[in-house]
Amino acid sequence: MQATQQVGAAGHHEDDSHGHGPTGLMRWITTTNHKDIGSMYLMFSFVMFLVGGAMSLIIRAELMSPGLQYVSPEFYNQMLTLHALIMVFGAIMPAFVGFANWMIPLMIGAPDMAFARMNNWSFWLLPPAAILLSASIFVPGGAAGTGWTLYPPLSIQMGMGMDMAIFAIHILGMSSIMGSINIVTTILNMRAPGMTLMKMPMFCWTWLVTGFLLIATMPILAGAVTMLLTDRHFGTSFFNAAGGGDPVLFQHIFWFFGHPEVYIIALPAFGVVSHVIPAFSRKRLFGYTSMVYAIAAIGLISFFVWAHHMYVTGIPLTGQLYFMYATMLIAVPTGVKVFNWVTTMWRGSLTFETPMLFALGFLVLFTIGGLTGVVLAMTAVDIQMQDTYYVVAHFHYVMVAGALFSAFAGLYYWLPKWTGHMYNEGLGKLHFWLSMIFFNVAFFPQHFLGLAGMPRRIPDYAQQFADFNMVSSIGAFGFGFSQLLVIVVVFQALRGGAKAAARPWEGARGLEWTVPSPAPHHTFEDPPAFDPAESEA
Amino acid sequence: MSHPASASRYFVPAPSHWPLVGSLALLLLASGAVLAMNSSTNGGFMLLGGGFAVLVTMLFGWFSRVIGESEGGSYNLHVDRSFRWAMAWFIFSEVMFFAAFFGALFYIRVLSVPELASPEQALLWEGFKNVWPSAGPAVKDAFTPMHAWGIPAINTLLLLSSGVTVTWAHWALVANKRQQLIVGLALTILLGLVFISLQAYEYAEAYSHLNLKMTTGVYGSTFYMLTGFHGFHVTLGVTMLTVILLRTIKGHFTSERHFAFEAVAWYWHFVDVVWLGLFIVVYWL
Numbered sequence: 001m002q003a004t005q006q007v008g009a010a011g012h013h014e015d016d017s018h019g020h021g022p023t024g025l026m027r028w029i030t031t032t033n034h035k036d037i038g039s040m041y042l043m044f045s046f047v048m049f050l051v052g053g054a055m056s057l058i059i060r061a062e063l064m065s066p067g068l069q070y071v072s073p074e075f076y077n078q079m080l081t082l083h084a085l086i087m088v089f090g091a092i093m094p095a096f097v098g099f100a101n102w103m104i105p106l107m108i109g110a111p112d113m114a115f116a117r118m119n120n121w122s123f124w125l126l127p128p129a130a131i132l133l134s135a136s137i138f139v140p141g142g143a144a145g146t147g148w149t150l151y152p153p154l155s156i157q158m159g160m161g162m163d164m165a166i167f168a169i170h171i172l173g174m175s176s177i178m179g180s181i182n183i184v185t186t187i188l189n190m191r192a193p194g195m196t197l198m199k200m201p202m203f204c205w206t207w208l209v210t211g212f213l214l215i216a217t218m219p220i221l222a223g224a225v226t227m228l229l230t231d232r233h234f235g236t237s238f239f240n241a242a243g244g245g246d247p248v249l250f251q252h253i254f255w256f257f258g259h260p261e262v263y264i265i266a267l268p269a270f271g272v273v274s275h276v277i278p279a280f281s282r283k284r285l286f287g288y289t290s291m292v293y294a295i296a297a298i299g300l301i302s303f304f305v306w307a308h309h310m311y312v313t314g315i316p317l318t319g320q321l322y323f324m325y326a327t328m329l330i331a332v333p334t335g336v337k338v339f340n341w342v343t344t345m346w347r348g349s350l351t352f353e354t355p356m357l358f359a360l361g362f363l364v365l366f367t368i369g370g371l372t373g374v375v376l377a378m379t380a381v382d383i384q385m386q387d388t389y390y391v392v393a394h395f396h397y398v399m400v401a402g403a404l405f406s407a408f409a410g411l412y413y414w415l416p417k418w419t420g421h422m423y424n425e426g427l428g429k430l431h432f433w434l435s436m437i438f439f440n441v442a443f444f445p446q447h448f449l450g451l452a453g454m455p456r457r458i459p460d461y462a463q464q465f466a467d468f469n470m471v472s473s474i475g476a477f478g479f480g481f482s483q484l485l486v487i488v489v490v491f492q493a494l495r496g497g498a499k500a501a502a503r504p505w506e507g508a509r510g511l512e513w514t515v516p517s518p519a520p521h522h523t524f525e526d527p528p529a530f531d532p533a534e535s536e537a
Numbered sequence: 538m539s540h541p542a543s544a545s546r547y548f549v550p551a552p553s554h555w556p557l558v559g560s561l562a563l564l565l566l567a568s569g570a571v572l573a574m575n576s577s578t579n580g581g582f583m584l585l586g587g588g589f590a591v592l593v594t595m596l597f598g599w600f601s602r603v604i605g606e607s608e609g610g611s612y613n614l615h616v617d618r619s620f621r622w623a624m625a626w627f628i629f630s631e632v633m634f635f636a637a638f639f640g641a642l643f644y645i646r647v648l649s650v651p652e653l654a655s656p657e658q659a660l661l662w663e664g665f666k667n668v669w670p671s672a673g674p675a676v677k678d679a680f681t682p683m684h685a686w687g688i689p690a691i692n693t694l695l696l697l698s699s700g701v702t703v704t705w706a707h708w709a710l711v712a713n714k715r716q717q718l719i720v721g722l723a724l725t726i727l728l729g730l731v732f733i734s735l736q737a738y739e740y741a742e743a744y745s746h747l748n749l750k751m752t753t754g755v756y757g758s759t760f761y762m763l764t765g766f767h768g769f770h771v772t773l774g775v776t777m778l779t780v781i782l783l784r785t786i787k788g789h790f791t792s793e794r795h796f797a798f799e800a801v802a803w804y805w806h807f808v809d810v811v812w813l814g815l816f817i818v819v820y821w822l
Binding site: 021022026027029030031032110111112114115116117118120121124125127128131132159160163164167168170171174177180181182184185186188189190215216217218219220222223224226227230232233234235236237238240241242243244245246248249252253256525526 | 546547549550551552553554555556557559560561563564567568570571574575599615618619622623626627629630631633634636637638640641644645648649650652653671672673674675676750751752754755756757758759761762
């Protein structure tokens with residue numbers, strides 16, 4: 001909390017006159033201001049990122065050499081489960097909700113979110129869920145050790161830590177649904193006069209579709225874990241063959257949520273990159289309309305591909321073929337986006353400040369992750385690679401180099417708007433290059449490990465995997481400690497540094513650059529006139 | 538920080554402590570539920586009770602504030618449009634919640650029970666037949682499934698009639714006929730209460746005479762999960778209708794501006810439609 005308060009003190013020292021609400025801690029607890037809430041989301045997600053990161057380093061320490069060194073297999077399983085749950089629900093998703101809170105009202109010229117008080121609740125639901133998840137390590141039986149997918153029958157047999165994870169997921173789901181309804185309503189109802197949907201900033205488009213995906217799928221996850229809970233404690237048989245149910249039923253329901261969840265994380269990342277690349281190419285985004293249709297297509301198709309996570313569960317051959325082709329279909333709109341980003345840069349006046357570096361890192365590494373995704377989509381290949389380190393490498397290229405790099409691109413891009421100061425460009429670039437190098441050292445060898453047959457979610461492994469695991473662990477520790485630079489960069493920008501102009505990036509477009517830096521506590525209380533020149537369309 | 542109402546400015550509420558109270562309530566409820574399910578002490582139930590009390594306090598305080606703002610004229614038409622969008626999306630999320638359980642029911646009836654009765658499984662589950670209702674191959678207790686054309690059919694009539702009465706009340710509100718509005722709302726609430734009572738009676742019957750329990754394999758699981766969550770939503774709907782009735786008696790709402798009424802009516806129709814789905818696939822077919 002201390003840190004959060006300092007953000008406020010430094011970030012909003014030019015507060016305008018009518019800030020007569022509560023002060024100190026109560027200000028942050030009771031706030032209805034989208035900028036305050038956005039800052040809290042970002043701080044929370046960074047703390048969770050460090051916690052989840054520490055857990056991944058426990059995993060990599062154990063895997064540094066064959067044999068059991070530091071932790072028991074049970075604790076290893078708990079760490080990999082909590083690492084995933086915390087990174088997905090505690091770090092990446094809240095980070096992009098934080099961006100949405102800060103930027104969407106500024107981008108569309110709204111005074112705040114449509115439901116400012118509910119917005120506060122969406123944030124303050126996260127700490128109870130984080131408390132439940134982290135406390136579950138210390139209860140009898142420990143935390144859930146099933147992996148984030150919570151498959152029965154293992155999840156039925158776990159101790160009370162599993163119940164805590166289930167309730168944490170319920171609370172996080174409530175938070176996500178309320179947050180999404182808020183964001184979708186804000187985008188649909190609060191745009192400045194003249195900003196039609198097809199002139200709207202791309203980040204808003206990605207969040208409109210993301211919000212829809214969240215509203216549609218979080219209740220499905222809630223239903224799935226509710227059935228787990230009743231199977232555990234109230235004697236129902238949803239996932240128990242003896243009572244006529246089926247453990248595979250859980251997998252269908254979970255992945256009906258879980259696959260759109262991948263795009264819930266990826267789409268806002270696409271949105272950020274669609275702002276950063278045009279700004280530093282000094283061109284408009286290439287193919288705005290096709291970008292919008294690509295986002296909508298990705299959102300829609302994501303509902304019809306879930307069983308590509310389940311090729312080895314015994315689904316019929318026709319089912320395997322259908323899910324294989326449907327999954328490959330997603331590569332088409334995703335390819336449209338990648339080519340549009342590349343074409344945006346074509347013959348642009350490129351400069352390579354930190355946001356652009358992270359956006360380019362995103363582009364290259366996300367494309368690698370996307371291509372290994374196409375490889376895994378092929379049933380015949382996937383059956384060899386299911387639950388190997390190839391899958392681990394694939395989704396970390398998408399989640400870390402995709403979503404996280406894009407979040408850093410957004411952080412450096414908008415930090416001057418938030419703090420009123422330029423960040424330290426040298427440290428920013430150092431952060432990028434360390435991240436880029438160590439990320440690849442950590443995760444590229446995992447492709448080889450997976451192809452050679454190393455299973456995932458196992459604390460010990462055969463001797464022949466030792467070298468690549470050592471390399472991977474060195475990369476993971478390097479990557480983890482490099483992230484501490486973010487704290488230095490953000491604190492420096494909060495405390496001082498070169499004053500940022502209202503539009504610190506000359507190529508940047510959008511209403512957010514028409515207000516001063518730092519953005520005043522209240523902006524656009526009267527709807528601004530929207531100048532189509534500010535649109536990417 | 539809250540702004541006076543005006544035609545062009547969007548209402549932004551003042552800072553509020555209710556969200557934090559709500560989060561505290563959910564933390565208490567979740568910890569209470571975990572303890573109640575996993576330990577033999579009474580601590581869990583006390584936490585559950587405390588959490589529920591805090592939750593009710595929060596809902597009361599928060600909605601009092603919202604109603605005060607609404608009656609104070611803070612919500613212009615722009616805000617009204619936000620409420621409409623949000624309620625529609627909320628009901629969509631509720632539809633998806635029920636979709637998870639309907640999906641489970643279809644999967645069980647179309648895939649898992651026939652699969653367990655297939656020749657490949659004969660060694661494992663000898664003599665198990667693909668019939669519905671089924672409690673699965675290992676639950677040997679005989680049970681009687683719920684018959685559609687008794688209480689469930691009456692309940693269908695009750696809920697359909699309540700959809701009519703709430704619409705009748707809405708016409709009255711638009712035409713400024715207060716008396717008819719109050720009667721219409723009271724009738725809707727009454728029909729809802731009778732529905733809940735009949736459901737409770739049906740559950741009691743199922744447990745005492747039909748030997749139909751939550752532990753009765755997949756039939757019991759899906760039956761209680763679907764009808765139970767539906768009954769919970771009817772209870773919420775009745776509570777919301779009661780608030781609207783009390784507000785009507787206090788003189789709230791005008792013939793033009795009454796979105797709270799409409800939101801509750803939308804919700805009530807949603808509960809009604811879910812019941813039709815339940816009646817057809819859980820009770821009848």
